[in-house]
Amino acid sequence: MQSILSQSCGRAWFLALLFFFLGVAEPVVAQQKTVLANGTPAITTTDGVKLYTKVAGKGLPCLFVHGGPGAGSYAIEAMAGKSLEENFQMIYLDQRGSGRSTSAADKNYALDRIVQDLEEVRQQLKLEKWVLMSHSFGGIIATAYASKYPERVQGLVLVNSILNLPASMESTATNGYKLLPEASRPPLDPNAPLPQRFGMVMGLLGQQRLMDKFMFANDSTPVRVSRVMKGMTSNRDFTTTIFQGPAIQTYTQDMTPATATLKMPVLVISGRDDYMVGPDHYKSFHFPNQQNVVVPGKHYALLESPTEFKQAVAAFAKKLPRKA
Numbered sequence: 001m002q003s004i005l006s007q008s009c010g011r012a013w014f015l016a017l018l019f020f021f022l023g024v025a026e027p028v029v030a031q032q033k034t035v036l037a038n039g040t041p042a043i044t045t046t047d048g049v050k051l052y053t054k055v056a057g058k059g060l061p062c063l064f065v066h067g068g069p070g071a072g073s074y075a076i077e078a079m080a081g082k083s084l085e086e087n088f089q090m091i092y093l094d095q096r097g098s099g100r101s102t103s104a105a106d107k108n109y110a111l112d113r114i115v116q117d118l119e120e121v122r123q124q125l126k127l128e129k130w131v132l133m134s135h136s137f138g139g140i141i142a143t144a145y146a147s148k149y150p151e152r153v154q155g156l157v158l159v160n161s162i163l164n165l166p167a168s169m170e171s172t173a174t175n176g177y178k179l180l181p182e183a184s185r186p187p188l189d190p191n192a193p194l195p196q197r198f199g200m201v202m203g204l205l206g207q208q209r210l211m212d213k214f215m216f217a218n219d220s221t222p223v224r225v226s227r228v229m230k231g232m233t234s235n236r237d238f239t240t241t242i243f244q245g246p247a248i249q250t251y252t253q254d255m256t257p258a259t260a261t262l263k264m265p266v267l268v269i270s271g272r273d274d275y276m277v278g279p280d281h282y283k284s285f286h287f288p289n290q291q292n293v294v295v296p297g298k299h300y301a302l303l304e305s306p307t308e309f310k311q312a313v314a315a316f317a318k319k320l321p322r323k324a
Contacts, residue, residue, distance in 0.1 A: 037055070038055050038056050038057070038089075039054075039055055040052075040053060040054050040055070041053055041055060041124070041125060043120070043121050043124050043125075045096070045116075045117055045120050046116075046120060047104065047105070047106070047108070048105065049096045049101065049102055049103070049104055049105075049117070050101060050102045051093060051094065051095075051096065051101045051102075051117060051121065052093070052094040052099060052100035052101045053091060053092065053093050053094075053121065053125075054077065054091075054092045055089060055090070055091050055092075055125075056077075056081065056085050056089070056090055056092070057081075057084065057085025057086070057087075057088055057089045057090045058085070058086075058088075058089055059086075059087055059088045059089050059317060060088055060089065060130070060131055060154060060317065060320060060322075061088070061089050061091060061125070061127050061129075061130040061131065062084075062088035062089065062090055062091065062130060062131040062132070062133050062157075063091045063093060063118065063121070063122075063130055063131070063132050063133070064076060064077070064084075064090060064091065064092050064093065064133050064134075064135075065093070065118070065132055065133065065134040065135070065138035065139075065141050065142045065145075066093075066094070066095065066098070066099075066134075066135060066136075066138050067134070067135045067136030067137035067138045067139075067162075068095075068098060068136075068137055068138075068238065068239060069095075069098075069109075069137050069238050069239060069242055069251075070095070070097060070098040070099075070235075070236055070237070070238035070239035070240075070242070071098065071099070071136075071137075072094045072095075072098045072099020072100065072101075072234055072235075073092040073093060073094055073099060074092075074094075074099055074100070074228075074229070074232060074234075075225055075228055075229055076092075076135065076302065076303075077090075077092045078228045079224065079225070079228055079303055080302045080303060080306070083302075083306060083309070083310050083313075084133075084302075084313070086310075086314070087310075087313050087314050087317040088131060088133075088317060091121070091125070091130070093118075093121060094235075095114055095117065095141075095238060096109065096113075096114070096117055096238065097109055097235055097236075097237035097238030097239075097241065098234075098235055098236075098237075098238045098239075099234050099235060100233075100234075100235070101235060102235070103235060103237040103238075104237070107237075107241050107245070108247075109237075109238050109241055109242045109247055110247040110250045111140070111141065111144055111247075111250035111251055112144075112250065114141055115141065115144050115145045115148055118132075118141070118145050119145070119148075119149060119152070122152060128152075129151075129152055129153065129154040130152070130153070130154060131153070131154050131155045131156070131157065131317075131320065132145065132146065132153060132155075132156050132157070133156075133157040133158075133159065134156075134157070134158055134159065134161045135159045135160055135161065135302065136160055136161060136162055136276075136277070136299065137162055137165075137251075138161065139158050139161025139162045139163050139255075140162060140163060140165065140251055140255055142156060142158065142161070143156075143158075143163055143255045143258060143259065143262075144255065146262050146264065147255075147258045147261070147262065150262060150263070150264065153262075153264050154264065154265075154320055154321070155264055155265040155266065155267070155316070155320050156262075156264060156265075156266045156267070156287075157266075157267045157269070157313060157316065158266065158267070158268045158269070158282075158285075159269045159301055159302050159309075160269070160270065160271055160274050160276075160277055160299050160300065160301055160302075161268070161277070162277055162281070163254070163255040163256050163259070163281070163284070163285060164254045164255065164256055164281070164284065165251055165252050166194060166252055166254075167254070167278060167281065167284070168276065168277050168278055168281060169194055169195075169198045170194060170198075170278075171275055171276070171277065171278035171279075171281070172198060172201065172202070172214075172275065172276050173188075173194070173197045173198040173201045173202075175214075175275035176201040176202065176205050176214055176275070177201045179205065179210055179213065179214055180201070180204055180205065180208065180210065181208070184204075184208065185204060186200075188200070188201070214275065214276065214298075215276060215298055215299045215300070216298055216299070216300060216304065217271075217273065217296065217297040217298045217300075217304045218304055221300060221303055221304055224303075225303075256284045256285060256286070259285045259286045259287045259290075260286040260287070260288070262287055262288075263287075263288050263289060264287075264289065265289045265291075265316070265319065265320060266285075266287040266289060266290045266291065267291050267293065267312060267313070267316040268282045268285060268287075268290060268291065268292045268293070269293050269294075269295060269301050269302075269309060269312055269313075270282045270292070270293070270294050270295070270301070271294075271295060271296075271297045271298045271299060271300075271301050271304075271305075272294050272295065272296055272297065273296075273297065273298050274297070274298045274299045274301075275298070276298070276299045277299065279294075282294075291316065293308070293312040295308040295309060295312075296308070
């Protein structure tokens with residue numbers, strides 16, 4: 001990892017990953033189990049960031065940890081919320097500098113600060129434990145939180161989730177290149193720095209209008225996402241800031257070794273053809289209590305394989321202890 005970082009500057013990471021993702025806490029005091037009222041609780045972090053949250057549904061509290069970075073939670077809430085809320089009381093959170101949340105005045109979007117935000121949300125909602133459900137880049141955040149606060153995590157649901165960012169970038173660069181028509185693609189130097197190879201491939205996919213084909217199993221899905229997001233005002237500060245400073249290095253660490261120490265129940269849902277994450281990426285996870293479900297489709301299993309997704313989540317939710 002150090003060699004990758006030493007070969008590339010922050011600008012290279014910024015350009016490459018911008019293409020890719022078009023996705024110290026207060027002392028913990030003893031708390032009683034709380035049943036949340038559905039609504040939009042006001043959450044302000046200890047450094048003054050106002051975080052958008054919405055609580056909806058019934059069941060065990062479950063925090064949705066969106067990807068991006070900086071994508072916000074609205075698209076998933078709008079398109080998959082009804083299904084999710086049948087199994088959990090969902091807490092939709094827009095991370096700082098994302099979606100409907102405000103920006104950090106000091107531009108602090110490092111992983112440890114995002115993890116602290118999650119813990120402050122839990123404390124302000126007065127929850128003893130919760131389930132974390134992540135998508136894509138959110139897998140890094142959810143796993144980092146579970147590693148720091150394992151006693152607060154009742155279970156993990158990792159959907160098309162990345163735990164090793166460079167490995168997923170490698171999968172994208174390699175397989176995205178194969179999707180490009182032979183006649184129109186330049187040679188790809190396998191010895192070039194990862195951000196350079198990655199940025200080139202993603203740029204070409206964008207130019208040739210192949211990005212949707214790479215990410216989505218169905219042509220209708222990106223159309224539906226665009227329709228849902230039309231007119232939405234979305235904060236992009238997390239996205240545009242994270243790759244311009246040293247904070248990006250906090251997300252490029254490999255989180256998979258930490259999985260071996262996390263004993264909570266874990267459901268991993270992967271897309272059979274999700275080459276953005278890597279279809280075998282989940283095989284590097286070693287949670288002691290891990291269940292793997294591979295579903296048809298690519299990077300958005302919760303939108304494009306709704307039946308398989310709902311069945312897997314419902315079965316997992318039923319097995320979780322009812323008491324926090």
